[in-house]
Amino acid sequence: MRGRQFLFVPGPTNVPDRVLRAMHVPMEDHRNPDFPNLVLPLLEDLKKVFATKTGKTFIFPASGTGGWEAGLVSILSPGDKVLLSRFGRFSHLWGELATHLGLTVEIFEEEWGSGANPDRIAERLKADRSHEIKAVLTVHNETATGVTSDVKAVGAAIAAAKHPALHFVDGISSIGSLDFQMDSWGVDVAVAGSQKGFMLPAGACFVAVSEKALAHGMESGKNHRVAHAYFSLTDMLTNNAKGYFPYTPSIPMLHGLRESLNLLLEEGLPNVYDRHHHLATGCRAAVKAWGLKTCAVADHWNSDTVTAIVVPSDADAVKVISHAFRRYNLALGAGLDRLAGKVFRIGHLGDLNELMLLGAISGAEMAMHDCGIKIELGSGVAAAQASFQKRTRPV
Amino acid sequence: MRGRQFLFVPGPTNVPDRVLRAMHVPMEDHRNPDFPNLVLPLLEDLKKVFATKTGKTFIFPASGTGGWEAGLVSILSPGDKVLLSRFGRFSHLWGELATHLGLTVEIFEEEWGSGANPDRIAERLKADRSHEIKAVLTVHNETATGVTSDVKAVGAAIAAAKHPALHFVDGISSIGSLDFQMDSWGVDVAVAGSQKGFMLPAGACFVAVSEKALAHGMESGKNHRVAHAYFSLTDMLTNNAKGYFPYTPSIPMLHGLRESLNLLLEEGLPNVYDRHHHLATGCRAAVKAWGLKTCAVADHWNSDTVTAIVVPSDADAVKVISHAFRRYNLALGAGLDRLAGKVFRIGHLGDLNELMLLGAISGAEMAMHDCGIKIELGSGVAAAQASFQKRTRPV
Amino acid sequence: MRGRQFLFVPGPTNVPDRVLRAMHVPMEDHRNPDFPNLVLPLLEDLKKVFATKTGKTFIFPASGTGGWEAGLVSILSPGDKVLLSRFGRFSHLWGELATHLGLTVEIFEEEWGSGANPDRIAERLKADRSHEIKAVLTVHNETATGVTSDVKAVGAAIAAAKHPALHFVDGISSIGSLDFQMDSWGVDVAVAGSQKGFMLPAGACFVAVSEKALAHGMESGKNHRVAHAYFSLTDMLTNNAKGYFPYTPSIPMLHGLRESLNLLLEEGLPNVYDRHHHLATGCRAAVKAWGLKTCAVADHWNSDTVTAIVVPSDADAVKVISHAFRRYNLALGAGLDRLAGKVFRIGHLGDLNELMLLGAISGAEMAMHDCGIKIELGSGVAAAQASFQKRTRPV
C-alpha cells in the first residue's frame, strides 16, 4: 500500500519529522562531562508540562506502565491501602498492577463512560478517620472509553476531606494534550508516557512527584517499602542532581524529548490544549452527524484525546476496524474488554491537524458504510468541516 | 502548525519514508570497485519504467529541465527544425529552451485544455518532403492544465507519415505514474524527473534514448552539434558502460532511486498506473460534485496525475490557494500564466492513497467555502468516497 | 569540533548506519494484525544469539539493569539465597539490586582483575546439602575491570556439584560479542543489553530463560514471589505467544533490533566473536608496547570487549580521560570505584573495525603523552598494526 498510514489509535501517536530527525544521532558516553547540558534542561522543561514548580520530574527508560510502578513502589509500603476509581480498561490494569506490587486496592466501580466521582471519594475519605487510605488513584483520561475525569475536582475533594492521602494521577493519555496543573490541583504523583502527547515513540515514561510524596517515600523507606530497584526514585534523584542517570539512558529518546519539548513549548501549552479540543470537537460533530454516540454517559465526560464510538447494536466494530486497516490503511483503536466489538476509537492526540483527522473520518465513514452501517458518506466530514471552519487561526 | 502538510502540488511529491531512509547514507568513493553494483542495475531497472529494451537510459544530476536539454543537445544540430505542440506552461517552456539552444522551433498552438493533435502533426510531416523537421516534441502530460496527450497516437502519426523525424517526449509528470511504452509507441527520447512519479526529491532527471536517436546524435556529432558538455550523452555512455559517471553523482539520489525503483516494481507498474487512475477518478468526481469544471476541454484529456480546477469567474483562485496554505496547511498548485487566478491544481501523483487525497479534497472544500465559493461542505468528499468504494482491493 | 567522536567506552557503542536508518520509522499500532510478523521472528532470532533452543527469549523496554530485575523477580521468592561472585563495579551493583529486591545475597569476593572461581562455587554448593542456595549469579564480562569469567566452567561446577541451583548470567557486555552458549553451558537466565554487542541505543534488554527456570518461577509464583508487575515474564509470555506485548513496545527499537540481528547473522556469530578477539588482541598489543598493564591479574582473564589499562602510579587516569575527550574528541571509559584515577578503559565491542581502533589507540597515546606519561608516540599503534596484519581477511 502506498502513501502514509493514517494512524488514529490513541497511542503510539505520530512522531513529528523534527523529533524523528532529532533521534537519528550517534551514541555518546552517558557519563561524559557535557551530558548534563542535555539532561538538566529536560528535567526542568518537563516541569512546565506537568505545571509543577515544587515537584521533581523523572525520566525512566520504560513504557508508561513502568511509570505507574515507579510512582507506587518508591512512595508506598507493602499492604498500604489505596483507593482507585475504576471505569475502563486502563484504570482496571492500574489496580491490578498495584495489587501485584503488594498494595491493598479498594475499588470504586464507576459506570463505564463516566469517570472518578469526587463526592464519593470525599465521603470515603471523611469516613476514613484512621487514615488507613494512603493514596487516591485517579485515571485522568481513560483511553478505553474516551472519558476524562475531573482531576482538579478530585484534588479539591481530598483537600476538603482534610485527609492526608496522596493523589496519584495516571496522565498517560492526557499530559501534554489536556490541561494539567500538578501544583494547583494538588497532585502528588503524575505519570505520563512518551508515546502520547509527547509525540515520541514508546520507551520513556515521565513521572512528577510532589515534595509531600517524596517525603512520604523517605518515611516509608525507613521502615519498609515495596521491594524495587530499577524504578527507584531515590537512585534517580541522586544521579539526576548532577545531570546523569543510575543506568544507561536511551540517548535517542533524550534527544527526541528535547525536540518534543521544544515543539510543545514553541506552540505554547495552552495552544496545544486548545488544538486538541478543537480537533476533538470536530470529531464529535462527525459522530453526531453519523447518528452515533460516544461511550460517554454525558457530554462533559468526552475526552479531547480519544473518541470512543459505539456502533449500532447489529454491527460489529471489530469488522469495521479490520476493514479500515486492510482496505483503507487506517488504524483505529479497538474496543477493549466489555467494549470489544461494540466500540471503535479514534485517537486524536499528538502531532495532528484538521486535514489528517478529516482523512481519518472519511476513512471511518467508508469503512462503516462498507460494513453495512447506515452512514451517509461525507456527512461526518461535513460536520467536522463546519466545526473546524469556525476557527480562523490555523491549528 | 502541527501535523504533516498536505502536499498536493504536482511535484515535488511526497517522498516515501523508505526512500528518505535509503538516502540517509554516508558518502562513498564514486570510483570504488563496488560502485557499479549500485549503478548498473539502476540503469537496467529504469528501462523497465520507460518500457524500453533497445534504448539506453541515463541519469543526470539535474532537474527535469536538464533532461530536456540533455535530450536536445546531444542529438540535434544548431538550426535544426523541431515541431512542438504547445498547450500550456510546460510545453511553452520546452519550446523556449529549444530556442535558446539554437534550434528552430515550429509551434502548433493547441487550445489550452487539449493536447497534441496527431492528425495535424501527420499532415505537417507529410507535407515536409524535404525532411526539414528533425524532431517532433510532445509533452505527454501538461502539468499546467492537467491534460494528457496521446503519445501513442502521435507516434503512430509520425510512422504513418513515413517521416524520419525523431519523437521527443516530455514525460516529466507522467513517467512512473501513467502508462508509458517507449519502444512500442516509437518514442526516441523520453525525459522523466525524479520529483514526480519517482517519488524522489528533485535533483535527478532520467532520460531514455532510442538506438535511432543515438545514431542520429553520432551523425550530428560528426558535423556539428549544439555546444554542450555537462549534458553529454556520449560521455555518460562511455562511463556508464562500466558502472561509473563522468563526474561525481549524488550518492543519496542513487540510493533513493534504488528504493524508488524497488517500490515501483514491487507494486507492479500496471498497479501503479491503476492506482493513479483510481485516485484521479475520485478527484474528478469531487470536482463534479462541487459543480466545477477542470481545464480539460473534453473529458478524455483529463490527466491522471494532476487536476486543474477552474474556479467560478467571480472567485480568485490565488486566494483559495493562499488560504488553503495558511489556514489548512494544504499546498495546492497555482494556475500558471493565463490560468493565474482562474485555476487551482490538485496534484495526485506519487506516494499517495485515498485518505490523503480525501484530506486534501476536504481542505480544498473548506478553503473554497471560506473564500466565498458556493460549495457544499462534504460534497466533494462524498463523491470521491463513492468513487473509491467501488474498488474492493486496497490501493 | 568537527568529524565524528571516537566513542570507545564499553557502551553505549556505535550504532551502525543501517540500524539508525531502520529505527527512523513512523509509528504503528502495536496491536495491529501485522505486528506479529515483526515480533515473532525477533524472539526466534534472539535465541540464536543466546544459543538456546529450549529457552524463551524476552524483550523488555528497559535498560540492562531492568533485565537483571526481570530475571530475578519472576523466578525467585523473597528471602531466597543467591550466591554471587563479586570482582568489580557491575557484579557489585547486581548484588545490591538483588538485595533491594529482597533476596539474600551471599558474596564471594574475588580479586578485582579476576573473575568467578568455579572450584570455590562447586565447593560451596556441595556443602549446601539443604539446597538453601537457589541461584548462582555470574557476571560473564565485568566491564569495570575488563575481565571475562569462564561461564562454561561455572556451569560445569554447578552440574558437578549436583546442586539444583539455577545459573543466572549477566551477559550485558558479552552477549553478541563473546561466545555464549546458553543451552550447552547450562545457563538458566541470561541478560543482555541493547547498547553493547547488539549495536543499538540503550532502552531494550534481552532476557533468555531456560525451561527449568521458568518452571521454578511458576512454582515460586504459587507461593509467593518478589512483588513485581512491569518485569513480569508471565505477562510477557502470554502476550508474546501471539506476537504482542503486555504494554506499548518501542517501535523503533524493534525495527533496530531486526536490523541488528540481520547484521549479526549476516556476519555470522563465530565471525563476530572472532572479530572482537582480533580487535582486542591488537589493543592488548598496544598496551604492552606502551609498557603498561591491564587490570587482569593473569592474561587469560582479559576481556575481548573492553581493555582496562592501568596508568603509572604517578599518573592520573582521570586527567588522561578528560584530556582525550576535550582535546582529541575521544571518549574513553573511566576507572570505577576503587579503580578511579588508576585506570582508563578502551571499549572495543560492537560496530568497530581496525582503523577505528587504531585511531582511538593513537588518541590514547597522545592523551597520555600530553599528560606526562612516558609513552613513545606511535608505539602502541605499531604494535596493534603488526597484530592486525597477521590476518589476511578483512574484519
Added chain:
Amino acid sequence: MRGRQFLFVPGPTNVPDRVLRAMHVPMEDHRNPDFPNLVLPLLEDLKKVFATKTGKTFIFPASGTGGWEAGLVSILSPGDKVLLSRFGRFSHLWGELATHLGLTVEIFEEEWGSGANPDRIAERLKADRSHEIKAVLTVHNETATGVTSDVKAVGAAIAAAKHPALHFVDGISSIGSLDFQMDSWGVDVAVAGSQKGFMLPAGACFVAVSEKALAHGMESGKNHRVAHAYFSLTDMLTNNAKGYFPYTPSIPMLHGLRESLNLLLEEGLPNVYDRHHHLATGCRAAVKAWGLKTCAVADHWNSDTVTAIVVPSDADAVKVISHAFRRYNLALGAGLDRLAGKVFRIGHLGDLNELMLLGAISGAEMAMHDCGIKIELGSGVAAAQASFQKRTRPV
C-alpha cells in the same frame, strides 16, 4: 565489513550527521510563500564563504562540472579566447569542457606538481594588446596532484597587466576548506562543489560572479553567447531575486546547505582553514616519516585539502589502493592519467578530525607494508601525532 569506512578520497567527503539529518525532510512546494525564507539567507551566507560583498551567488542543481559550464556559458561568447594553466587532470578537463562549449582555449602547460604561473600569465596579458583574451582560467586546487595555485598572485598579475580579462577560478576542492577571498583577490567567477568543503553530497554547485562578469555577460548576451538554457545565470538571477528558482530545486540539498553553512560559520571560516592546514601538516609529516614524497615539485605547492603521495618506483599504487579498500575498508584516491599507479592520494578536507586522519594514515601504512613497500609501521602515525600535539586547542 563492520564499522565505518574511512573515506579519504578528496570528494565526496564525509557528510556530518547534522547535515544528513537536516536533509531528511518531507518535500514542500518550491513555489510556496515561505520558501524564500529558506532560499534568500542561503544566497547571502554563500557570499561569506566566497568572501564577496559585491558579487552574486548561485546554486545550481548539478555537479561541480555544471558550475564550470554555468560560469562560462552565461558570460562568454562562442569563439572567445580563454587562457588556461594546465597542470593536472582537473585543469585538463576544464579546458576540454571550454573547448566543447565553443571557446578557444590557449593552454599554458605547467609542470604537474606545480600550479599557475602568475608571471607567465602577466607577460602573456601584457602582450595581448588587442585584448583578445577574454578570461584567465585558474584551478585553485588541482585535486589530481595535490597542488594549490596562488590565486591571489594570479589576480594581482592580471591587475598589473592592466588587462580587462575576467578571472575564472575553479575552487571546487578549495572553497570552504582553503582561504578564498573573491573580492579582494579580484576573482570574477568562482565555482565550488557541494561534495568537498561544503560537506554535502554531490548534486549542487555554487557559483559566485562579480559585477564585472555579470555586466560582461549582459553585453555578450546582446550579441551572441554560447547557447545555453539550464545553466542560465540570467534566469537564476530573476527568480532568485524573490527567493525562488527557475526550475525545481532539490529541497534536501537546500536544507543540507543551510546546515552546512551553519557548521562553517559556527566554526568560523578562519578556523576551518586553520583546521585543514593543521590536518594537512600532520599528513605531510607522515609522508616524510615514510621516506616518501608528494607530487608537489616544491613544498609551497602542497595542498591543504589533498596529499598526493608518490610510491617507490618499484611499487604499484593501484595495488595499495585496492588492498587498502578491500582489506582495511579505507578509501584512498587513485593517481589519475599520467600518475596512475605512481600515486595514491589522501583527501583531508571537510568534516574530519585528527583521529580520523590518524586512522587513515595507519591504514595507508599497513596497506603499503602489505604490498611490500618498506615502511616502518607506526612511523607516519608517530610523525603526524607529534605534529598534532603542537596544537593545544581541539581542532
